[in-house]
Amino acid sequence: MKMRGSIFVLTGAGISAESGIPVFQGTSWRGHSHYELANIEAWEKDPTLVWEYYSDRRVSARCAKPNAAHVALASWSTEAGDGRLFLCTQNVDGLHEAAGSEDVVHIHGKLFESRCAADCGRPPFIDYNGYAPGELPHCACGALVRPNVCWFGEQPYQLDRIYDALEECDTLIAIGTSGSVQPVASFVTMLKQKPQPARTVFLGLTEPANALYFDEVHLGPAAELVPGLLRSWMKKK
Numbered sequence: 633m634k635m636r637g638s639i640f641v642l643t644g645a646g647i648s649a650e651s652g653i654p655v656f657q658g659t660s661w662r663g664h665s666h667y668e669l670a671n672i673e674a675w676e677k678d679p680t681l682v683w684e685y686y687s688d689r690r691v692s693a694r695c696a697k698p699n700a701a702h703v704a705l706a707s708w709s710t711e712a713g714d715g716r717l718f719l720c721t722q723n724v725d726g727l728h729e730a731a732g733s734e735d736v737v738h739i740h741g742k743l744f745e746s747r748c749a750a751d752c753g754r755p756p757f758i759d760y761n762g763y764a765p766g767e768l769p770h771c772a773c774g775a776l777v778r779p780n781v782c783w784f785g786e787q788p789y790q791l792d793r794i795y796d797a798l799e800e801c802d803t804l805i806a807i808g809t810s811g812s813v814q815p816v817a818s819f820v821t822m823l824k825q826k827p828q829p830a831r832t833v834f835l836g837l838t839e840p841a842n843a844l845y846f847d848e849v850h851l852g853p854a855a856e857l858v859p860g861l862l863r864s865w866m867k868k869k
């Protein structure tokens with residue numbers, strides 16, 4: 633495959649799992665499933681519990697380091713040139729940025745940012761803090777401050793920008809995505825239905841639920857597969 637046109641890179645939990653950040657599927661936190669806590673209903677019912685959960689996630693994510701897949705994507709983006717590579721991640725950790733990627737589109741928000749739960753107009757801000765029970769953070773407007781992440785039951789972030797990039801791209805590379813979370817799982821089907829269908833490539837440890845929409849499925853650790861694939865493409869460019 634030649635590297636022409638623009639490339640949409642989509643990364644999911646699989647790429648961060650190799651840096652020690654647990655995936656949602658099949659793991660839990662103090663007996664609660666992640667789906668139960670990363671949820672607008674959980675926040676409305678028990679913000680203390682949700683902040684305890686996110687405080688814990690911040691602590692463990694702070695220790696995580698980007699792996700070879702994150703690093704390869706960052707250097708590939710620089711070599712490919714301006715605007716060629718659109719990097720969209722479902723992961724809320726900052727591992728792409730830690731590896732040197734710029735302008736990463738976080739469809740599910742950022743773990744190390746917080747914002748006003750009442751959307752009073754204060755922009756999201758960087759926040760590495762953990763909050764103990766009874767010390768819930770408040771905005772100057774009086775409302776609670778919440779993690780700046782997209783929960784189940786909420787609209788994902790930056791969808792206009794994402795759909796524009798999907799419209800323009802001619803290649804999709806999905807890395808470590810489960811293929812089961814919407815709307816992200818539908819990106820690949822959308823690309824196959826374009827008048828000029830995009831080429832679609834999957835890399836990751838386990839086959840995604842939407843595997844049949846990919847032209848190529850490469851199974852293995854992202855930290856091994858991604859640098860190798862990108863090297864071979866760069867040679868062909």
Ligand SMILES: [Zn+2]
Pocket residue numbers: 748749750751752753754771772773774775
């Ligand atoms: Zn506010």
